[in-house]
Amino acid sequence: MTKETCIALLSGGLDSATATALAIEKGYKVLGLSFDYGQRHRKELKAAKQLSNHFGLETHHIIQVDLSMWGGSALTDKNQKLPSDGVKEGVIPNTYVPGRNTVFIAIGLSLAEATNSKKVILGINAMDYSGYPDCRPDYLDAFQLLANLASKSGREGKSTELWAPLIDLSKVQIMKEAMRLKIPINKTWSCYSGNDEPCGICDSCRIRNEAMKKLNHSNL
């Protein structure tokens, strides 16, 4: 029997790599999709490519959609400074990129429909994140409703599922899953800056390092 196909949005980070590995574990054939969206650096795309090779994906599209044309975020406008003083409860930081997840998921749904894929796999998680509005369960539920109405296949009752298996996991739990699934964590890139080594002070580094510390102190 031919394997069912899924689309994995690969950012080069730990979360999307873990979600992808979960889909592969479930027996899906995975097509990778990454975005050249005018981000500050190419390191994450390089990481995405390396992870795609690690997983042995036959297809890995990198599509250009240059959101830095209008910026509006420290990740797409180099004139804005990356925050370095930690995640603050209830505050959406300037690393939030207007509309980014909506654009990415929309493009993922396009590829899914064109390839008769069953799911779009998302590394989104709502526990340890930076307060972004487009990482929350109600957002995903609304997108699922839209996906059902948007497509030819959805109207025919064969809608693409937005699958976010990490949505309710903490970063520590995600790391445990990543280790169980033998993700090459050293090949993932989460840091917002594009230096040779992770900066250690951006929100993304802080969340990752905090989880790593907790993991080292727990019994695996």
Add this chain to the structure above:
Amino acid sequence: MTKETCIALLSGGLDSATATALAIEKGYKVLGLSFDYGQRHRKELKAAKQLSNHFGLETHHIIQVDLSMWGGSALTDKNQKLPSDGVKEGVIPNTYVPGRNTVFIAIGLSLAEATNSKKVILGINAMDYSGYPDCRPDYLDAFQLLANLASKSGREGKSTELWAPLIDLSKVQIMKEAMRLKIPINKTWSCYSGNDEPCGICDSCRIRNEAMKKLNHSNL
């Protein structure tokens, strides 16, 4: 007082031009947005540029997002033949591009949020269209719900409105509006093929020509 800003998705066709003119008539400052999405021809982008000049828009972004990487439509895959035998009730034709409107509106919302714009102006209409799932009112309602949840501004109660002023108009009514608003109809391009002259037999030409004929027989 500074004018409020809107984003107009300009396809180069009659509908989006008419919707844009309606926003200008209401006193909004309009930023244009068009998509280089791997479509069959460049004529519609040229038309979009001409219309943007006609309206005197200060800003007109043309963003690349190449959906022909995976095709799935006669508009993004030159190996698929354009249908020429007319619109059929209840059938979604192969000119439907998987996910296209969702991708376009998502990118429009990104630009709107980055520029504090109040609306994304859409030329979508649900009466005389080709049966596309992503031109219907329930689709737009679902997208509005998503937009409210997706963005920082939406979470703060200042969501961007998806404004589709032509949604309930027939093509004849749209043409009457276009004429009232002095749209240079000869500068708009609706034909799916990219020949020197409109082909007259694709669905888009048929819908337009049929409306033109009705208009000529009615008392304006």
